[in-house]
Amino acid sequence: MWTPLLTVVCLSLCACQEDESLIVKGGSAIVGGKIQLDCWSKAPQNTVRILTWQNQAKQVLFFNNKTVTQDSRFKLVSWQSHRSIISIQKLKAEDHGNYTCIDYKSQPPLIRSASVNVWVPPSQPVVSGPEKPIRENESMELLCTSKPGRPAATIYWINDERQLRNETTHVYMNGMVGSSVRILVDRRDDGRHATCVVNHITGVLRTNWTLLVEYPPELEISKVDGSSEGEELKYECRAKGRPRPSPPRWFRDDKSFSNFSTMSNYLVLSNLSMSNTGLYVCISRNGLGETRATLNVSASDFPRVVETTSEVSTPSYKWPLVAGALIIFLIILIVISIATNHYLKTRKGVGTQRGR
Numbered sequence: 001m002w003t004p005l006l007t008v009v010c011l012s013l014c015a016c017q018e019d020e021s022l023i024v025k026g027g028s029a030i031v032g033g034k035i036q037l038d039c040w041s042k043a044p045q046n047t048v049r050i051l052t053w054q055n056q057a058k059q060v061l062f063f064n065n066k067t068v069t070q071d072s073r074f075k076l077v078s079w080q081s082h083r084s085i086i087s088i089q090k091l092k093a094e095d096h097g098n099y100t101c102i103d104y105k106s107q108p109p110l111i112r113s114a115s116v117n118v119w120v121p122p123s124q125p126v127v128s129g130p131e132k133p134i135r136e137n138e139s140m141e142l143l144c145t146s147k148p149g150r151p152a153a154t155i156y157w158i159n160d161e162r163q164l165r166n167e168t169t170h171v172y173m174n175g176m177v178g179s180s181v182r183i184l185v186d187r188r189d190d191g192r193h194a195t196c197v198v199n200h201i202t203g204v205l206r207t208n209w210t211l212l213v214e215y216p217p218e219l220e221i222s223k224v225d226g227s228s229e230g231e232e233l234k235y236e237c238r239a240k241g242r243p244r245p246s247p248p249r250w251f252r253d254d255k256s257f258s259n260f261s262t263m264s265n266y267l268v269l270s271n272l273s274m275s276n277t278g279l280y281v282c283i284s285r286n287g288l289g290e291t292r293a294t295l296n297v298s299a300s301d302f303p304r305v306v307e308t309t310s311e312v313s314t315p316s317y318k319w320p321l322v323a324g325a326l327i328i329f330l331i332i333l334i335v336i337s338i339a340t341n342h343y344l345k346t347r348k349g350v351g352t353q354r355g356r
């Protein structure tokens, strides 16, 4: 029944002169927004047209300047004998579709459709994943689901602002979409976020998932600067890991060194001497194992030690020293007197030779 009519419309379109044509303009807006539809005839302005608007369900909304629809969201913005502008306010998702403007004055009637795009934002993505932390070098699967809205949003996973490639997209019966991703984690990932991104024309939505990765303690030994007191060396041992590692402790020759430190993860070596050189071990453990870090303290590590250790010991008995000093004094005196004597003699000799 429609085919012959469409054929007739098509034939009349092809046959009509350009000034007989009907032009429509639709629009796009987000749910709750407003849209304006325009329909005008290019026929000479003095020829009165009969312009009607139908919605996507073919219900008449406006007939010329007469509002037919009961829905107050539809308004006739302006009407002239050859032009009709209508608006739809407080857009609903179901307003979406092709609206038609029909010019019944043409023979056969001219029918044009204007698209009304009602954008529906996606829902905030929901992320699910393992409930407990997983071990390093194992992979975990994360799933992100969202109602994709209209037009359908794209959904993907990112990590450090880079899109994760290893993902699959699922479409569910109830119109939801999901994206699952498998991530192989290492200790560097602990505490980082994997983010599910839903990218839509109306905006971007993100939901984070914090990666919790278990690994044995990782130790870091650092020299504490600013031991301005001089003859002291201070090292700090810090532990990272999951589950939370035991506080790191210092050992030397399997003996606890907590003795020498005020805070247990500090190794404080004071009164430095060569006996302090050697190997010190920092140890921390958690459920995944025990980690040892070795520190080699060598003489070159302690700055002002050399002077203190090579200090000259003061003499314990004084008489030999006094006697020695006296003897040296006497020897110097004798040497000086001999030298003076000799000098005077030679001068005298020189003087007599000149006098001659």
Ligand SMILES: *[C@@H]1O[C@H](CO)[C@@H](O)[C@H](O)[C@H]1NC(C)=O
Pocket: 065, 066
């Ligand atoms: C529609 O237009 C006719 C004349 O063209 C006028 O008489 C009538 O009052 C108008 N109706 C409305 C609702 O504007």
Ligand SMILES: *[C@@H]1O[C@H](CO)[C@@H](O)[C@H](O)[C@H]1NC(C)=O
Pocket: 096, 097, 098, 113, 115
């Ligand atoms: C509107 O019409 C165009 C073609 O004219 C079609 O591609 C599109 O799917 C229609 N839109 C709807 C929502 O029916």
Ligand SMILES: *[C@@H]1O[C@H](CO)[C@@H](O)[C@H](O)[C@H]1NC(C)=O
Pocket: 135, 136, 137, 215, 216
């Ligand atoms: C994970 O793999 C790295 C590199 O192969 C290795 O160094 C590390 O010990 C592994 N971690 C665990 C908990 O097995």
Ligand SMILES: *[C@@H]1O[C@H](CO)[C@@H](O)[C@H](O)[C@H]1NC(C)=O
Pocket: 139, 165, 166, 167, 182, 184
């Ligand atoms: C995902 O990555 C793992 C290794 O990380 C690989 O074995 C697997 O084939 C990948 N899957 C896809 C779909 O690329």
Ligand SMILES: *[C@@H]1O[C@H](CO)[C@@H](O)[C@H](O)[C@H]1NC(C)=O
Pocket: 192, 193, 195, 208
């Ligand atoms: C989500 O993760 C990113 C990347 O780590 C971070 O920049 C952002 O602040 C996080 N957002 C929230 C709400 O935690």
Ligand SMILES: *[C@@H]1O[C@H](CO)[C@@H](O)[C@H](O)[C@H]1NC(C)=O
Pocket: 255, 259
């Ligand atoms: C300090 O350590 C020494 C052995 O290095 C030990 O004999 C002594 O009892 C310890 N003192 C304290 C207070 O722990």
Ligand SMILES: *[C@@H]1O[C@H](CO)[C@@H](O)[C@H](O)[C@H]1NC(C)=O
Pocket: 270, 271
């Ligand atoms: C360091 O030497 C001073 C005196 O020279 C002494 O009082 C102090 O107890 C010594 N400290 C240690 C840790 O041996």
Ligand SMILES: *[C@@H]1O[C@H](CO)[C@@H](O)[C@H](O)[C@H]1NC(C)=O
Pocket: 279, 296, 297, 298
């Ligand atoms: C510790 O360091 C000293 C000096 O750098 C070196 O001679 C010695 O071999 C080191 N000891 C070990 C066990 O590495």
